[in-house]
Amino acid sequence: MDSRKIRHKQGLRKLTQAVARLAPLRGSSYNGRRMPDIDTIITGDSIKYLNDRPEGWVDLVFADPPFNIGYLYDGYDDRRKAEDYCTFSEDWMTAVHRSLKPTGSFYLAIGDDFAAELCVIAKKIGFKLRNWIIWHYTFGQQPKRKFARSHTHVLYFTKHETEFTFNPDSIRVASARQTTYGDSRANPKGKLPDDVWYLRPQEAGEGMFDASGDTWNVSRVCGTFKEREGWHGCQMPIGVLDRIIKASSNPGDIVLDPFNGSGTTVVSAALLDRKYVGIDQSEAYVEFARKRLEHALVKKGANPSEDTVRYAADPNRASRVMTETDAFGRKRVARRGRAAKTA
Secondary structure (H helix, E strand, C coil), rough: CCCHHHHHHHHHHHHHHHHHCCCCCCCCCCCCCCCCCCEEEEEHHHHCCCCCCCCEEEEEECCCCCCCCCEEEEEEEEHHHHHHHHHHHHHHHHHHHHHHHEEEEEEECCHHHHHHHHHHHHHHHEEEEEEEEEEEEEECCCCCEEECCCEEEEEEEECCCCCCCCCHCCCCCCCHHHCCCCCCCCCCCEEECEECCCCCCCHHHCCCCCCCCCCCCCCCCCCCCCCCCCCCCCCCCCHHHHHHHHCCCCCCEEEEEEEHHHHHHHHHHHHHCEEEEECCCCCHHHHHHHHHHHHHHHHHHHCCCHHHHHCCCCCCCCCCCCCCCCCCCCECCCHHHHHHHHC
């Protein structure tokens, strides 16, 4: 094992021990009626878990799997051979397809390296592509020898060609006809978002673009952001999950994340009154995600609101702790000045 992995695992072990003293949310993964339990986060192999359960019990799946680009995960090697990675991807997407209801939807977040391959595999399995969404960051990763990468692909599939949940009014945004041209022909409800998700101020919830805020145009969740958990290198912003869950599910529906990771999907689902199941092979990640979710639910119970970002970014949550290294095993550099104040 190379030194970066050793440092990363040592840091994660220390954080796990610190959080283990706190009582996390618990949940079994299987009940006496031969159906999966819901409103739970499970430690396990998502492929095996889903294939061992009945068919057709999930309404919406969001998956943000490893991109196979060398990130450091707890207990997973993100440097597979391309053929092996594609086989793994086909296996877990087949399990997802089996678990979805006939009217279910599936969103897949994936990077440039394997977006095309996974789209082809999903179609082979039987998924119907609705949109190839580009989520554009407001500040991306800065390389030295190519153009800056500032996007993630979000592939939106349904299981059936025409029968699926889509709630347009829940995600409408102000149109240029309304905000700029004063055109009386504009739909007073606004327009549906484009398939390039550069979430402008008028498209965001209250507070997301306040001058004193720290989430702009749904950026990546960076190290200085209040929303950042710190123990997982690939955290999704809750604003992106809110849009997906509002559009493709209804209150009471079951939302599944087979790569639970930092827990953003289950937090968003729970705060939006959906049922949820998160699965992750890392016991450490599951423990942290349970604490994150528990805190968000307690805060919402004390002060109910539709502003999910408020609960996700609460600075007093016990789950907000930093590893000693970043997602690539590089030692973190202390920030100074204004950036440090937003942390």
